[in-house]
Amino acid sequence: MSKLSFGQGAGNFVSFETGKGSIDIIGTKRVLRIQAFSPEIFKVQLLASRNAPSLDSSFSVILSPSTGALNVVETKDNIEIRTEKCTLAIDKFPLHVALKSGNAVKIKETRGFVQTKDSVSYTFNINPKDVFHGAGGRPFGPDLARKGFDFYNSWEYEYFDQSTGLSQSLNVSFIVSSHKYGLFFDSDRPGSMRMYVGAVDSTLLRVEAASNGKWAYYLIHGDNNDEIMASYTQLTGRQPLPPRWAFGYIQSKSGYKNDSDATVAITKLQDQGFPVDALALDQHWYGGTNVRGNMDWDTKNWPNATGMVKSLLDKGVKTILIADPYISTQSVNYKFAETQSLFAKKTKGNQTYILDIGTTKGGLLDIFKPAAQTWLWEKQKRLAIQGVAGWWSEKIEPDPHPMDAEHELGNAFQIHNLYALFWSKTFYNNFTKDFPEKRIFHMTRSGWAGSQRYGALPWSGDVSRYWAGLKLQIPILLQAGMSGFGYMHSDVGGAITMSDKAEKDEELDLRWFQFGTFTPILKVAGQRDNIEPFNLSEPFYSTVKKYATIRYQLLPYIYSLAWKNSVTGRPICLPMDYFNNLRALGNIDNQYFFGENLLVAPVLLHGMPSRKVVLPPGKWFNFWNNEVYNGNTNIFPKLTVDNIPVYARGGSFIPMSTSTTKKSTDYYNSDSLTVRFYQDISVPTSTFTMFHDDGVDPNSLAKLKYDLVEFGGKVSNDQVNVTVQRTKSFDKSLPKRHLTFEIKNVTSNPTTVTLNGQAIPVVYLSSEFKNNTAYYDLIGKQLKVQFDWDCSTTANIAVTRDGLDVITGSEPNVKDDVLTVFPNPTRSPISVKVTVPETGLYELEVYNVAGVLVYKDALGQHSKGKVLDLNLDLRVSSGAYLVRLRNVNGQVFTKKIVIQ
Structure with missing residues (x-):
């Protein structure tokens, strides 16, 4: 960044000319071109002249610009583009763009849009009280305010600390403000970009990019988050609906070394009553990392792979295979790929760029080259014909990726972030063409703006198997969702077991699985031997099994959230301020909404006796026991092994599958x-x-x-x-x-x-x-x-x-220790203890649930504090009853009982 040369903005106003859905504002230095894509979406570009090359096509944007006439109003000091939703106001002296709603300014350029041959920069005025979400899968936040971070896809091994979150595998140059707007940056050569959201000056949002490409930014107005996300995903594309089996339980491991390992694991899971929908196979399926790029079964350890895949399908279990963009020099496919010039090249000459890839060397497929796309897909298509149902693509950041490598699209540094987009596009376009009757399942570690429309299902990479690693999954989940990627998920239990970490940590396994139950995709994966839940001891084994069952019971609800994401762009997991624009909710990083109707507060620390839960406005019900809580407050529920805190919104419906014995979604x-x-x-x-x-x-x-x-x-x-x-x-x-x-x-x-x-x-x-x-x-x-x-x-x-205030209802403001029935449930005769609250006359009554009096006893005059031990011989049938104590002062105390 220090070597970049920064030029000037558009200067002062000279004139303007309107076109179909656009306006060119000529300044003393450059031209501002503004296009309307909808009444709430505007594209802003800075051009050297009206005839200079513009960003008129995009790898990320698929929405066509509007061709309708703009409502342009000119005054002495500005030009306004007015729609029924908002106003784009352009100051004339100098030329600065602002997004307004009524008379309120949402965001405004300060120094303006500045571009040179090797850089671009933007500076905007922002409200220092705003909350910002998005920017990809970031482990900090979920409020991005006061932070600076990079947009350059990179792989981070063994991460567990949010301070490492400057750059991640999933970077998306889109943010959402609580001031009710979205801001998206687009380029055909995104290079390396850094954003400061009030990090240097709390009133400024600054963007700097080392890039020689064409650039534009998009301002998106919305009255709420739903409207902003709908517009952004309309602009860059919406997630296609995954196959329903994607919402079941996926078992993986690093790794199952042969067909026996894999099939025995699935058989044991199903025999012990675990529902399971898929088996994901790591590198061993093709023979290990030294022969990376073989893209075919290692017949020594998988002698009848096609038969195994079919046998698993007959049990309702799909097979997912790992893939990556590197081909080892030891791979059977290396020589052909090099001969066909399918690899990234060195800058000078036409030589393959040989890279160190873990324990081997090899080349990186040039995914921008049509021949490489065709060759890659032919290899994957053959596997799909065998019955393979899904892909698991790692290293597509790509990592490693030398900045001086050359691709058909250009220099590696300039087009690096587009690699994952083209990788997902290659799989999606070819799969939908060759298998038009099926939905794609494609987990990816990396992506860029628009990857979601190609079915990318991102996971959070190689998180360390620490409690600290688990805690980071919530902000990653929420930021990705607010960036258009609704299916972010993690390797349950943690991907990497660090050298100082004992492999066995059953409490961590349990809490991660409970969290994973309420995420878009539930996948157990990682580097540990006894990874399957049938290896757990009690009470962890039974509780994990219970949550696997709950996952399948929730299918009607979860699948409906997926549909909502596909048709509106609403994330599946949402930050706490998504529905209530309250700053106090905006930076909560340890709880979230799972759809609109469930609030999930995972257990994120070892041995926690209780945890704080922030309840937004409204009424909230404990999902497990139906206890009711008033919102807009904090509660501190006690924690048990059995459950994590989950609350249902007052007024909500949660449809659930009644069956608890289905072994996969095939039977749903x-x-x-x-x-x-x-x-x-x-x-x-x-x-x-x-x-x-x-x-x-x-x-x-x-x-x-x-x-x-x-x-x-x-x-x-x-x-x-x-x-x-x-x-x-x-x-x-x-x-x-x-x-x-x-x-x-x-x-x-x-x-x-x-x-x-x-x-x-x-x-x-x-x-x-x-x-x-x-x-x-x-x-x-x-x-x-x-x-x-x-x-x-x-x-x-x-x-x-009979109304809300009837005798069978709960009486307000009463002491709970006045009237005690024990045991409860009980048998007749029943034991009742009365601790007299005030001196006076008392009587005791018992009512059935129909409100009929079945017992009455005048207890007489008693002094405050006196204890009465009573035995009531009720000659009634079994069922529910209400015991009622009343005094002459009108005080009433009730206790519900069940007589068996």
Whole structure:
């Protein structure tokens, strides 16, 4: 950077000329060209003249510019481009661009857009109170304010410290501000770029790039994060929907050395009841790193690979193979690739650039060369024909990549960041052409703006197997999502076991797996021998197995989040300020949203007895026991081995698969669902849309071959209404589904429950719960209704209750130690202890769940503090009851009991 020469901006205003959807503003030094791509997206370029070469095509941008006439308003001091959404204002003296909403300036150039033959720089005024997200998969933040970082894809081995996050494998030159705008930098030769987001001056955002390419930046307006992400992914492309099996459990290892190792692992997992969808094979499948680039099975250790792949498929398990862009000099493919000139070259002459690649030497495929793309894909296509279902591409930063190497597209330093984009493009374009009936599965360690549209599923690289490494996964996950990459995930358990780290750390394995359950992709991988969960001891074994099952139960919810990402660009995992633009939420780095309706707070330290959880505004329900919490506060739940803190948003619906015995997603079809509705009076209306298709067809979205099922809730003091209707169907839509609704937080006894207008029985014992009945759990404050739903109709559940403040509800502001029933559940006669709270007359009553008095005893006058030990002989049937203590001053104390 110190050697760069920085020129001047556009200077002062001279004149302007409008075109189709564009305006050229001629300055005393250069020309500003501004194009509208939508009412909320503007592209800004600095040109030497109107006829100078411009960035009129892009490797990252696929949206075409608008051709409609711009609404241009000129005043003495500025030029404004006005749309119904926002205004782009250009000061005349000197020429500086600003994005405005109404009269408020969101972001504004200060020194302007400055470019020379070898560099480009930008400086903007920003609000020092803003929160910034994005910029790729970065281990710090998730607020980027006050930070400086590079955009040059690089591989970092054994990382565990956020201070190493200047540059990462996944760099994306796009950021999102809490001031409600996005800023994207684009170039055909991105070179090496550095960004300072208020790092030197809190009021300035500065960008410097060593680049000889053409540059532009895009200003994106939005009223919220959803609008900004929708515009950015419209500009650079949206993630195609992965195959449904991608959301199951993926088992990997570094590595399974032969077919016996691999198949035994899968057999043991399935025999012990673990659902599993894929097996990912590391370098041993082709013979190890010394023959990197063989791209074929090592027949010595995999003598019947095709048969193995088929056998696994018959069990519902897909095979994923690792790939990378290097070919070792010892590979059977090296001589051919060199003869065909498929490698990156030395600057002078036409010699292959020989590189040190781990334990061997070799060449780097020139992925920009069509011949190299064709040759690479032919090798991979043959494997796909054998039944291989997915790829796992590493080292595509690429690393190593000498800056003086030459590619068909140009010098390595200038086009380095584009390599991963072209690699993903090669796989995607060829796969979709040759296998038009399948969806691509392609995990990549690196990417660039636009890689998401080629199906890249990034993982967080070679994280060290430390608790510190686990903690970094949350900001990486969130930053990538806010950069258009919704599928960032990590190697569960950690990729690299450091020399000072014991291989066995079952608590770390458990906590990482629990975290991974609530991420877009769940993959266990890394350098350790006993990596599979069946090697764990109790209680870790049973708990990991429980979470694997929960993962598959959540498929309807997770798959719906994937659909939302593909059609809107909304990330699957979201920062805490995504829905509430509050600065206090913006830099929380240890919890996140998993979709809009679940808040996940993983356990990130060894032996934690409790952890802080920040609850945003609203009502929040403990996912595991339905306890209700007011939001806009901090809570400190106690931690157990069994669970990590997970909370459901008040008013939310969580559809879950009822079956817990399916061994892979091949056996899933959403025909039997349990739908949790976390109703609360504070959320009068709410909806959730569930997506379902065949899980395979890559054109299901384009050809509208899918189901949309909408769950709706309306809540008032005396009634809860739930509806379910299919708003979209296709030729493979299910005619019927078995539904069980779990309506949470029903604190008062339902007086009537109707299903589609017809009253249905309310039962109070779980053993009596069956189709077309309602089961009220007094202790759990939950109502269940199950029925077979004709999907062509709208089903309605109406629950009438006796208001919120009835005797079966929780009484406010009472001491919990006044009335004690023990044990609970109990048998008649029951033991009751009363600690008299105030001097006075008392009586004790017992009601059933229908509100009928079944027992009453006048206890008489008693002094404050006196303890009464009572035995009540209740001649009633088993079920739930309410014990009520009342005095003449109007104080009421209640206790719910179950009599067995």
